[in-house]
Amino acid sequence: MSIIQVRNISKIYNKEHIPVRALNGIDLDINKGEFTAIVGPSGSGKTTLLNIIGGLDTPTEGSVNIHGTDMFSLKDRKLIDFRLHHIGFVFQAYNLIPVLTALENVMFILQMQGRPHKECVARGMELLKQVGLEDKVDKRPSELSGGQQQRVAVARALASKPDFVLADEPTANLDSKSTSDLLDMMLQLNELGETTFIFSTHDQRVVDRAKRVLTLVDGEIETDEVR
């Protein structure tokens, strides 16, 4: 049973002036526990697709169903709440709040969900341990390396036990060692915790580690390869 059903998604930017067709009739199913890379040349629509799956952007046409919820039938407020409870996000940068420590950053999402303080601390500690940062819990983002910051971001994305984690080029700002470490960690979370990851990347080494690779070209899925 797939947890994400993308049906006939099209996205046209700038409809009135110079229309840009970023996505063209995408159909896609993502199953629980997948580790999927979305690749493709620059401008092929990777970010647009991830944003639409994540409910950040609305498609011009088509629907996205997550666990049976038609995401774009939700009102604005509900959609934000839906993201809070069901989707984890990792961005390329600016993932963390600079004035909060690693632990506080992870806890923040849980606090937004209204979880009791004790639970927030416990889960935050557990997650930072899982991403190998148990000795950095009290560090601010500025005191962490880029790779460590992205690990905290992954921990934060996992905090609310989302249905899946979306990551748009999570390794774009990292050196090869950090990239490989982050991938190791993500794979481990995927294998041990059955966390579903969908990420975009330009990095062939990252692509090589994926279990499913979707190639986008000009807003259409050209190949869908399960390894």
Added chain:
Amino acid sequence: MNILPIISLSWKNIWRNKTRSGVVIVAVILGTWAGVFMSAFMYGLSMQYIRSELVNFTSNIQIHTKAYNIEPMPEYFIPEADSIIQVLEQKAYVMEVTSRTKVSGLASSSSSTFGVTIRGIDPDREKKVTQLYTFMKEGDYFEESRRNQIIVGEKLANRLNQKMRSKVVLNFQDVDGNISAAAFRVSGIFKSPNSMFDESNVFVRSSDLSRLIGHPGAVHEIALLVDNFKNAPTYAKELSFGDALEVQSWSDLSPALAYTDSMVGTMLYIVMTIILIALTFGIINTMLMTVLERQQELGMLMAVGVNKIRTFSMILSETFFLAIFGAPFGVFLAWVGITLLEDKGINVSAFAQGFEMYGMGTVIYPELQPDYYFNIGILILVVTLIASIYPSYKALKLNPVEAIRKI
């Protein structure tokens, strides 16, 4: 409550750019300090003016017959003034009472003649109500018990070309409407802070004047001081001595003073509001800059599920904290300054030679009513909250997708 993490985050965010927030906070401290202190200065100045006018001339409450108020004729004296004075002296809030025989007349020397108000006073009682005795330049304040002594203002003395011991002839009507004249001898020359008053008022003994107008003991005016001049209008309403008499407080007697009193109260808030609005623009500007700088981060927060109410509250509380943080320090500093200078005063003689003319002296004693601090607190809260709305609204208008695209 899960708005608490948002508020705690706002507080931490303030200290992100310490210099910038520091500048805003210092501006708020200086602004509120200057505003409150200036208000205290203005208020002190005005109250000093009012008090000196009251204690020098007007007193707090005066009683006359209604007829005398319409036309001050000598026959319109207060019947049974003594029993009224006795009643007044029983009142707990009445501090001092004096009575006057008061008629209009002409003062002439061998060279010229001027219209004057002749004030027949009871020197000992008068001393406790008004300050004439402190204004003596020459001679004394009815210390000798000789008859028909007169104290004139310096200005009038010069105009009449008279010195100590000179003779002044006063012309006035008696209670029967006949013109009478009497010679007085200058036993003192005074100079009050109000030169117009000095020019048109002369003082004699009430006993001399009432005898000369043909009704010994006649009293036209009862003047009193009460515990607090601010309460005088209330007391005046309460006091009633029949239909023929009119009890007036200083605010009835001197609308200009009453106006000053009410105006200064309003002015203080206007000044403070202007200062706060000026500060507010700086704060709004700073916060708009902050929102702009942090748009990726705000976009990220909205993307991961921080809803609009929380985003709005976050910027609102951050702006609010930033704006409000310095205010207590500013108000406190002002309070310290006011308390220190309340008794010592500020000597402004270097800048303000004109003040003395108005009877205010050249030392200003800043003062504020306690409720002003409270009202200012409320005013700061309200203005700050209003100022917080705009940057928060701007943050809401951020589109998370666009903000994240900028990453």
